[in-house]
Amino acid sequence: MKIEMTVNGEATAADVEPRLLLAHYLRDVIGLKATNIGCDTTSCGACTVLLDGESVKSCTLLAVQADAQSVVTMEGLSPDPGSLHPVAAAFRAEHGLQCGFCTPGMVMAAVGLLRENPTPTEREVREGLEGNLCRCTGYHNIVRAVLLASGQDPDTARPGAAGDGLVAPGFSVGSA
């Protein structure tokens, strides 16, 4: 099938198998390798990209489903390593990445999150990134990076409901 797609502002087109995943289109057809594939089950989010501004997992979409739409990958956020997008820059400042494999998806998910909620609490960041797994950082510095990118001081940002007291999310304080 013939498809046309704007990727990082540039027009792309190819004749692809209907079963081709968007992630493979990005990596293998047009050669953008930042987007990684970490699982087969839509669990890890390493392949997260923006599709018409909304974060999606590109391993779960067919390339043909993105036909005539616009995709942004991490390469598109910061074409120049010397001039990082504010979210990417915040990841660097807070050491929000180690091996880097989850990073492209995590950064795109963070961009999507901040678009929907420009000033999230710590809890909102944690829940907003629930679909993206990282095995290296324990998320501590990723959460700080997203808070920093939102213009907040990670040391003083509001913890949100769960961190307000000693009661963890989903619990009542009620006595038996």
Add this chain to the structure above:
Amino acid sequence: MTRHRHHARDTLRAMSIMGTRVVRTEDPVFLSRGATYTDDLTDERLTGALHLTFVRSPLAHATITAVDVEGARNAPGVVDVVTGTDIDLVAPKLFAGAADGMERPWLATDKVRFVGEPVAAVLTEDSYQGQDAADLVEIDYDPLPAVVDLRAAASDEVLLFESAGTNTSNGFGLGKQFDEHLFDGCDVVVTREIVNQRLAAASLETRAATAVWGEDGRVTVWCSTQNAQAARDAIAGWLGIDVALVHVITPDVGGGFGAKIGADPEFALVAWLARRTGRPVRWSETRSENMTGMVHGRAQLQTVTIGGNREGDVLAYRLDVLADAGAYPRLGSLLPYFTRMMAPGVYDIPKVESRARVVVTTTTSTGAYRGAGRPEATAAIERAMDLFAAEIGLDPAEVRRRNVIDPGAFPFRTKGGAVYDTGEYAQALDKVLDASGYAALRAEQAVRRERGDVVQLGIGVSVFVEITGGGAFAEDASVQVHPDGTVTVLTGTSPHGQGHATAWAMLAHSHLGIPIEKITVRHGDTDLIPRGGGTMGSRSLQTGGVAVYQAAGELVEVAKRRAADLLEADVDDLVVADGAVTVVGTTTGVTLAELAGRAELKVDSVFDSGAPSFPFGAHVAVVEVDVESGKAVVDRIVTVDDAGPILNPLLAEGQRHGGIAQGISQALLEEVVYDADGNPLTATFVDYGFPSAAELPSFTLVDMATPTHLNPLGAKGIGEAGTIGATPAVQSAVIDAVSHLGVRHIDMPATPVRVWEAINAARGSGGARVDTAGSAQ
């Protein structure tokens, strides 16, 4: 000018970068174009590469009765289909100490021994065709009984390897009977079985390798590994060719956690298939392949016995380990050696004995996973200390303080056979109790218990010591200043997230004064760096980093001698700052770049620590447990991790964070599970639960820095501390939260079901002690 004065300047300059939070130099590329992992390579030598897809066994234990590849051979895009009978390589033993007969076939021919074992290899023009063709390979199996339970394996009722005649791969301390008088004189003796469950490293990048042969008869293998040099040696050995004919290159590596130490046999098979077909071959596995194909970690069934007096003195400790090798013994079969060595932990226990038997089962092979033998030792002794404290009715923190090794006793030879270099265990404990507000937490806990709250508070304490830089003590480094003012550092360590490009540049900068942006750190290319021990066991800074520091220091001395000749000055009057050698108090000088233009300015150096170091720490975990649902949530974790002076706190904290998360995760969530037929029930990220950001709190880190005398930086390892300390603290906290209901033990992972069962069993027994055991796989 006096020597004293220029040394003072050196120190100040060094202090300007050492110990500071330098952001990573590797990040701008990682955050724009992205890192380049093995599957991302676009090297022109790989043009026209074939894609390798394995056909893997769906059964845990079976005889292969027929293999038909004809259908696959005729499928679109298929270039070759290979089975075990096509392969002319000798089947290797993957752990030298394993019993004879436990060799792993390249592709199974007669028998399969775990779900996921490769049986055939399909080579296609593109990867989608590979999946299609693999489905067309027909293999007939005659099922055999699976061996999943460790005791069943040890009974040898069903053998995995008939020629070995036993399922015991190897053992440690099995030659000696346990001392029947070990616990004589103890008022209290507690014993119980503990499962240290099987885990998956679950690095976000799966395994991958790519190979191409050159016209010179050499093979280049790009692979995702923690140690290129060991991978080269293994691949050459397996292929039966000279090491000089193998060139291994490690691109960026997307996490390893021990599971990517050295090479996997698949890497050599990729190279062999590239030779057979005369074309480059690429292989990158899927996640479900990874969950059965890459080594798992932990997997020990432990029996601990602890004895002491009612005042709280521990007098004797015994650890009996039954460890799971998986189907084909690998590095995991060695790790109980470290578990035994670290068995007594931070405690000065008069009598300690241990042994370990390693058995094969029809499951994925085991290897290293963050901590690799030490977390198992720590979990056992810390659990034993809690059980002992509960038995005599003393506060667990107090019992620990009473039994830790005295700070004046170092270097301390333990009953496990280790020599601990330094230790301030009581101080670490006091610091963490202080920082966590331990007394206030106990008060809060008492209030909730009194009220009978649904959500109860649990407080877990661990004090731990580990071993870092064990095994390989020496490491090479090379530092070269180029005429353009840039610097190249070569290191035999092999980062996969640790930030060596930044940290090693800081070490070179501390001597040379050249900006870190101009310093390039190269690693993981065996032609460029023939010797290296890689990155594992938290060894890198205290070996490879120190070697870089030493080499840069030696380069400064070389530069000064050359500058002295050039400037007709006394060497003692020269200082190196900002990339130049100058005569103190003058503007007369020469840059390192100019010196490099006159003659090569390069120093190779080897640092040998001669011994491992023993970092330590103490963790407090605060957990809330809903006694109606059994759900435990970590509210807070406070950790003291003493790795000596810290080169870059940003990086060190990152290592601690990641380790803590993996520790929490083992305690509460993770477990590789097989059913009785050996089917993996956790072979995808849907089924294998490791935490997202939503399941974890932020972490509170407390600093403590006791230097080691083993290297000039005083540095010890930090990569695994978080995992080793956090796991028992969190497990203990969960049990502590419900201990007032009569629960004494819950095996990891303390899932809601297990906690709920423990509570209900305790209630059902009228508050008598209750244990909830995990599966002893």
